[in-house]
Amino acid sequence: MFDQKDFLLLSEYSPEEIAALLDLAAELKEMKRNGEPHALLAGKTLGMIFEKASTRTRVSFEVGMYDLGGHALLLSPRDMQLGRGEPIEDTARVLSRYLDGIMIRTFEQEKVEQLARWSSIPVINGLTDFAHPCQVMADLLTIREHKGRLAGLTLCYVGDGFNVANSLIAGCVKTGMKVRMACPSGYEPDPDLMAWAAEEGDFLCTPDVMAAAAGADVLYTDVWASMGQEDEAAAREKAFAGYQINQAVVAAAAPGAMVLHDLPAHKGEEITFEVFEAHAREIFDQAENRLHAQKAILVKLMGN
Numbered sequence: 001m002f003d004q005k006d007f008l009l010l011s012e013y014s015p016e017e018i019a020a021l022l023d024l025a026a027e028l029k030e031m032k033r034n035g036e037p038h039a040l041l042a043g044k045t046l047g048m049i050f051e052k053a054s055t056r057t058r059v060s061f062e063v064g065m066y067d068l069g070g071h072a073l074l075l076s077p078r079d080m081q082l083g084r085g086e087p088i089e090d091t092a093r094v095l096s097r098y099l100d101g102i103m104i105r106t107f108e109q110e111k112v113e114q115l116a117r118w119s120s121i122p123v124i125n126g127l128t129d130f131a132h133p134c135q136v137m138a139d140l141l142t143i144r145e146h147k148g149r150l151a152g153l154t155l156c157y158v159g160d161g162f163n164v165a166n167s168l169i170a171g172c173v174k175t176g177m178k179v180r181m182a183c184p185s186g187y188e189p190d191p192d193l194m195a196w197a198a199e200e201g202d203f204l205c206t207p208d209v210m211a212a213a214a215g216a217d218v219l220y221t222d223v224w225a226s227m228g229q230e231d232e233a234a235a236r237e238k239a240f241a242g243y244q245i246n247q248a249v250v251a252a253a254a255p256g257a258m259v260l261h262d263l264p265a266h267k268g269e270e271i272t273f274e275v276f277e278a279h280a281r282e283i284f285d286q287a288e289n290r291l292h293a294q295k296a297i298l299v300k301l302m303g304n
């Protein structure tokens with residue numbers, strides 16, 4: 001059962017739909033590893049709109065479409081009329097006549113929602129200030145590969161309650177994971193999402209890093225200042241001092257705890273160099289899994 005048109009927020013997906021995406025991602029990963037052709041999107045074109053910089057999202061979507069026998073087209077707002085004020089509803093209707101799907105990375109969640117409302121083709125959220133659902137699908141795939149399951153595990157996120165944190169709450173609660181957020185006061189995740197998580201799952205948000213990390217199976221962090229917050233860097237350095245995954249935090253977690261980071265990392269700030277390198281295999285598996293998780297999303301939304 002999979003009748004979603006778009007991929008905008010994990011909170012809109014059922015646990016069964018998320019599980020189906022993860023199963024397909026694992027299957028597609030195996031096929032790629034074995035060199036088995038899987039041209040499930042032959043002749044299809046994905047438009048990619050990037051209003052923020054990207055390495056992983058850009059490359060993994062482009063390679064993903066190539067692997068699936070399709071084509072990806074980079075649409076820079078600098079070169080599009082969208083960047084000169086053409087309304088999103090007109091852009092959506094025009095692109096729907098040429099393309100089979102759109103991936104967009106932008107600032108406002110509302111812009112992605114509006115693009116999806118006016119498009120007759122699937123729209124995929126490649127990151128907004130509110131959510132990063134593609135990242136979290138790769139995160140869940142990585143945890144499942146390393147730990148053999150998701151339900152019942154505890155994930156502790158240390159740092160800024162921004163887009164990645166919001167999507168982690170949705171993805172982890174939907175898959176039966178316990179969530180512990182360690183965020184400084186004023187930098188907590190979305191309040192509505194936290195209220196939902198407290199009702200639906202096992203959820204805690206605290207300013208105390210060690211309390212959040214105690215017994216966790218997965219530790220996760222992100223940069224202190226995300227794209228678009230560069231002019232807040234000095235204030236954030238002060239607010240986030242101590243919100244770091246270091247040896248003491250790893251020691252507080254469960255034995256054999258994984259450490260994840262969505263990248264790029266600022267080593268020495270949100271994570272120490274030593275912890276990053278000790279867990280580099282998990283972190284780069286996580287980066288690789290962007291490719292496999294997104295291929296599953298593309299096939300589910302754009303496949304026949």
Ligand code: CP
Pocket residue numbers: 053054055056057058127135262263264
């Ligand atoms: N994690 C992530 O979204 O990476 P990019 O910004 O490089 O796409």
